[in-house]
Amino acid sequence: MTWEKANIIIDGQKMEVPAPDIISASRSTDIPAFYADWFFHRLETGYSVWNNPFNGKKSYISYRNTRFIVFWSKNPKPLLPYLPILKERGIGCYIQFTLNDYEEDGLETGVPPLTERIETFRTLSDILGKEAVIWRFDPLILTDNISVDTLIEKIERVGTEIHNCTEKLVFSFADIGSYKKVKANMTDSGIPYHEWNKEKMEELAGKLTVLNRNRGWNLELATCGENLDLGKYRISRNRCIDGDLIARLAWKDKELMSALGVIIQEMP
Template identity: 55%
Template sequence: MVAFSWDKTTIKTDNGEEKEGIAPVIISASRSTDIPAWHAKWFINRLNKGYVKWINPFNQQPQYVSFDKTRAVVFWSKNPEPLIPYLDEVKERGINYYFQFTVNDYEDEKLEPNVPSLEERIATFKELSNRIGKEKVIWRFDPLILTDNITVEKLLEKIYRVGCEIHDYTEKLVISFADIGIYTKVQRNLKKAGIGYREFREESMKKIAEGIQEINKEWGLEVSTCAEKVDLSKYNIEHNKCIDDDLMVKIFNKDKELMEFLGAEPVNNLMGEKKYVLKKGKNLKDKGQRLACGCIVSKDIGQYNTCRHLCVYCYANYSKNTVESNMRRYDKNYESILRD
């Protein structure tokens, strides 16, 4: 099978140089940092310029990314409020979007020191949902983490407390279980913060799933896991696709270019109404993600060590000092998040 690749294009940079780049149809903004919270103006500036310079975190080489063919953006955020004033600009460009909006409740434990208060985040969630539609605002309680002070029962209480506030403003809940053991830097940061953690075992995962299933009888949400191998289908919890072609076909089906890229075709239902469905045979699974990840291909434009939330469990930041040092190079008018 031929590996997937985005169309190539020539990009004229801010200083007038011509660079070879790619023209992705779907942008992820971003798994690597919270662009809506900390880099909203930078994102809009780059959208207006037509491209971004992305820095590969493994070899530090630049890649130029054009927005010319972009039909959809998936935003990931714990606080999208700074981006909300710019959403009309995104819409005016004919670009579709939806949000993966993480609303956790770790205030007492101080695991997310620089996110707004839970009350503020809930208000933002409702505001965003009312503005763009609840089908475009996916609630993530992510990651679920067990510590000396956070038990399975306490996690379920936290999920219930948040969900009672926002379940009418979304259609879906996505969860994941913290994998602390595979990230040495996360282990170090938790230890430095004096937080004793415990890894999830299948038994505790199933207790969480059983509890969510019971809670969800009140809410009626679709519930899925993000990049988890464990099978929780008996609890009505499925494996998720965060970059989701099925969702895009459902909510963006008026965009013919996007439907063509996804491999969706119009069919008439029994009522004679036209509906798009994904045809079999077009495999867009993102092979650059973990094996259990269900996402389709996208181009992420974020940069590690640039998120000021400083969540103690985060894999995308090396340390507080690294983030603070990097952010002294931040320039909302530059072609990448950090100046060279």
């Protein structure tokens, strides 16, 4: 898909830059947790600029046509005071909320206590609707102390608190060996991790499906970035930017639906 272009003025010079209708903010950096103030300032200004880490060149994006934002975060609480601004500007959103339970394992630092994150999840669901808050348990990590059964217990513990606040659970299996920095951090921290194999993945998938059914959650289950087909467990592959979900959410707002209608139809 080719986005329209928009003209912006920087240092007295006119530049033509991409002006997408849908923004992903952002998988590489937790913008809601750490840069919410900056993001909404840039939204008001009308454009953002950043240095490309691969070639060092500046990249620009215009928000002139923005009608929908997909937020990714482990702590989207700082977004709460800004949600009315999105509504005022006629911009829809949904949130991919990574809500793990590794508090006692020391695997996630720099995030609020689990109870606070659960409360944030509920609040966002109340404000945006449960279909607009996606629960991600990501990634699933195996160690000497965390087995498949332990992970199912963790998912059940969190799901018991939030299953009525969402419609979807997305998960992935940690591929630690493929990421040198992550592997080094785990080794330096003395965490005896284990890699996933097909047998373990299918074991977890089967137990998760049973949990979802027996607890009456009836959540849509999906994997993220996994090649293994788990369709026999009624687990699909997630779409990072879900055109069908955007259409559902936009349908509530006739102006938003009108603005995004053609764009959604063109999405893969």
